[in-house]
Amino acid sequence: MTETAHQTPDLKELFRDSATYWQRQTKEINAIADDIEQTLSDQLDTARRESLTRKREILGDAVQTLLERVKSPELVLATTGTTSSGKSTLANFLIGDSLLPSAVQEMSAGLVKVRHHDNRHTLKIAPTRGATWATGEWDNLSANDIRQRLENTMEAFREVEKEDSSIEPVQFEIDWPIRLASEKLRFGLPEGTQITILDLPGLKAINDERNGPVIRKNISQALCLVAYNAEETDDKKQKELLNQVINQVTSWRKTSDVLGRMLFLLNRIDAFSRNDSDPNASLAKFRSYVTKQLREGLLKELPEEQTTINEIEPAAISSLPALWAVEANLAQSEPKKQQDCLESIEANFSTIFPKGYWKSYPRDFEDLTDDLRRHLIDDTLRYSFANEFEQRLGKHIAVNLPEIALAGPISTVANAANDFLTALDQTLDAYTTRTEDEAENAKKRLAKIEDSLIRETENIITNLEKLKKCAIDNSENSGVDIIEDIGPVLNEIGNYIGKPQLLAPIRNLSTDIFTRPSNDLSDFVEAILQASSPAPSPLMIGAPTLAQFINAVEKLQASPYGKVWQEGGVFREGPEATMVQAALDEFSKQLSVILNFVVAHATNHSGERISIIFKECVSLFIAEIEKRTHDALKHDLQAFPGLSTIFDGEIVFPSFKSVPINFVPEIEEWNGVETREEKEVSYERSLWTLYLMRHKVEKIVKKDYDVKGISICGIGDLFSGFYKSNEYKPLEECVWDYITTLIEVFAKSTKTRIEKGIESYKLAIDQSIYAVEKKQEEEIKNFKLYKNRLCTLLNTTTYAPEWKQITMMESSDVI
Known part of the structure; x- marks a missing residue:
């Protein structure tokens, strides 16, 4: 895939700096604790000694959790969208394989979680109340095997749902090699970043009592990609789709940060190239319309979030040709699969390319040279707006990943450090001669x-x-x-x-x-x-x-x-x-x-x-x-x-x-x-x-x-x-x-x-x-010195990087 221009060393430096700061700070805290406990070795009562030991361990555990998160942060990308928005195809594009079904009815309930694993190809269907379908774990499956099992399970679920509306949502867990995990450098991700893709039910289904709690729980620490069906031309239906987005955005906002972590996306924009003399102008007009309606609708619901809402600017993509291009690119050792993908692009999405584009290609795709295949893959990613979308996604990740991965552990460490320091200060007061x-x-x-x-x-x-x-x-x-x-x-x-x-x-x-x-x-x-x-x-x-x-x-x-x-x-x-x-x-x-x-x-x-x-x-x-x-x-x-x-x-x-x-x-x-x-x-x-x-x-x-x-x-x-x-x-x-x-x-x-x-x-x-x-008559030496050191540590402004101020390198290329 074409290399994006936004290399972001900021994330790596930020993660490293966070770890370095707290390792140094913890070392200094433990040093003064050792000095105080050694000086008071014959004085400390059992209860206070045990209390200090417990607080030291809590701080150590918190720092260890932070270091583990720094070493292996988790990036969770959740895809959802309006009716027929192609959200599962979008998830497949991010995964790099046609793993999730997209040609069946709207998945009315259930959550699909795909975790990156270099070698495993595993599907797990969790047991749920009322299940009439097979549950358990299967290994060494093909993408087609997994997709078929998902389809069959959801069909079975829909049949049971007709008789029992209280049935629990289905939950799928898949271990699979995710494409984004092999391209961390392009997204400026720290080495060791774990990547998970969540394919959520459609927006219309998320507000029900079964799915709502599951969805809200899983997106609390996720970057959410909200897909909108740009193919819809009916004005009433467009309005309803926009209202779906507005309703769910407001429903999901359990903290003031969630809205800022959503990336809105116009999918299926190839519709503008089919019968339009100027598809780029029509797309620009449509994007402007959706942006305006989305902002106005959200401002009506959340006027206090005006700054964040005014920055909403939906990205655009045709996810299906982008998926086929990615699959073709990854099928270098499978010529037949690669050719099928390229033929599908030409047969179904030829209009996204400039007029006369296909004249330079042979009629029979078997005659494509390696160079022409590579160019066709790159051009598909370009004209499907996949490259532009991934640039936006990279910036979105860079701005929000620190908050998701580090904010909680850093807060826990800071609270544990302050608690330990306060206990040390109170220990000094307890054993100061008065x-x-x-x-x-x-x-x-x-x-x-x-x-x-x-x-x-x-x-x-x-x-x-x-x-x-x-x-x-x-x-x-x-x-x-x-x-x-x-x-x-x-x-x-x-x-x-x-x-x-x-x-x-x-x-x-x-x-x-x-x-x-x-x-x-x-x-x-x-x-x-x-x-x-x-x-x-x-x-x-x-x-x-x-x-x-x-x-x-x-x-x-x-x-x-x-x-x-x-x-x-x-x-x-x-x-x-x-x-x-x-x-x-x-x-x-x-x-x-x-x-x-x-x-x-x-x-x-x-x-x-x-x-x-x-x-x-x-x-x-x-x-x-x-x-x-x-x-x-x-x-x-x-x-x-x-x-x-x-x-x-x-x-x-x-x-x-x-x-x-x-x-x-x-x-x-x-x-x-x-x-x-x-x-x-x-x-x-x-x-x-x-x-x-x-x-x-x-x-x-x-x-x-x-x-x-x-x-x-x-x-x-x-x-x-x-x-x-x-x-x-x-x-x-x-x-x-x-x-x-x-x-x-x-x-x-x-x-x-x-x-x-x-x-x-x-x-x-x-x-x-x-x-x-x-x-x-007993005087304990160095108490004043310890007190000053504690005052300095306790009065130091808590280390809290400004996540939102990360500056990103902008691409000078127009895609």
Whole structure:
């Protein structure tokens, strides 16, 4: 394959520097620990000695894990995509072999994990509940063998799924030589990098209860390639595909980093070369359209991620001809296979090449020289945009691999190092000779520090608890028009931490959770009643009962209500009312189901956003506490350097779960009076018959009758009435209970950390008084020196490379 131009020694240097730094730092920490323990060899009590040993081992294990990760980092590339986007073909292109099936139905469930192995060709199908297919492990398989087993297993799964919708997803594990692993130099990957390819279910399937947890777990530390089907020309279908992407991107975002680790990809772009006089211009126009729609859709969902979203620029590729070119390139020792691949390219994708390109090639591919074969392979990779895509992929890897491979282990090492250093500092305090007056003064310093830390913490908690007050003050209001005073509160909190817009997700809660889901469904229903074909909104994508809901709306349209749906109307008792009532009952039932899905999706999504933003706020809150306390008590804190680590480590917040709601339309009983004209017949005697005989007399009279039936308002008022009803109240309370919980978790965790940090030093001081009483004259040499060394280590800024600032060499060649 053509050599890409972006050699990236930065990754190798960064991994090496990380290892070198922590090896050096750990060596220095262990050296001072050895000195302290040797000096106190006759003094240390058993409990403290064991504690120091345990903390030293924890640090050693953390460093070893980091060194192993540096020596053998793992790169996980996860492929997923919209319906018919060619995501499995894309995965095969990265693997370098037609390993995964792509010509079958959408894989509705299951995860395929392909791990690189130089020599193994193994398939493992894990046992799962309800499996009717073969499970176990098979070795020495061909690519065709594995592909066939995958197809057969998924066919069997789909049959069982028809009877048992709760069946567990299938999980496949494959060991196979992955092409990218043999081309690490081209991607600037450190030697020893382990590569795994995940082929995920399509975007439309990922939101279900079975696949969702599996997928989210596996992409948490992966670079995700999201493929979009560029072959789709129908406007409605294009909109639906884009909504699939937007929905799943927002669903996957469990941390603020996940969005930045996604590379969007327009696949099957060969469609533009088939019947287009200027395919490059059409592709550029389409790419611009998709980019604009994608950015606007994601900004609507995640306005706080504007910087990342504005940098989204989808790459492009025709993955199938690119796959065949790669297979041809790797089949140098298999002329027949290589020729088949090249013939397939010419037969199916000749239009991606310039006009007249094939005139330079012989009619019979058996006559191709080695030089022509090589040129055809290179040109296929060029005109399928595979080279351009791999350049983008290389940059994507270089920017994100350090975060995936190193951030966690480095954080673990840093926390373990600080914990060990703090324990050493407290050990010095415990065995420093003190008089009772000196100990009392030290405790006063600690009390002063504690008061300052608690005071600053209380200031922040007081501001946060204003959010709780907003919820309480509005708890008696009906409907969801609440939190009138939340804007000023959020501004106050935002200004305190220096980021006024950070809390925007909370500001927009009412719209995000209540207004928008109802509006989306209302607009969708209105469009169907107008006899148009709307595309489901991002929130509706993946709703398991969407087809039933559409059918219920169409039945409502076909009923007499369909003629008066805008303004509403009355329907007299009888066949008309019965038909409307039945259609409305089914509509209400299906709307309740899909409404719970959409609202739960919107609410859980908003809950995750709140949690992410709250975590970011917490780091800023704590930084502000430390800054203000340090500015006020710089001298006092220097006496207890271990207190600088009390806020280290992440505060764990609970996940959010919504509560169900029910759509109950307002149907009023209708009673009225109806005047009808009727023919009245009587028999009378008249003059002209001399009153001898009676004759028939007919006349038209008006009579009033009592009538009854049902009265139903227009569809807009139906939704509006429900939106203002008490059905939303429990959900509203659930959301604000969650915010209250986050505040309480932060308050409790922060105060506990302060109390534990202070208390540990108090205990050390108490022990030092005990030592003075037992051995008044003993002086331990070098304590001051040790203290200074510990202060230096504890006050050193934690090593944290800026992953995103890696500069990449740009290619000067235009592909």
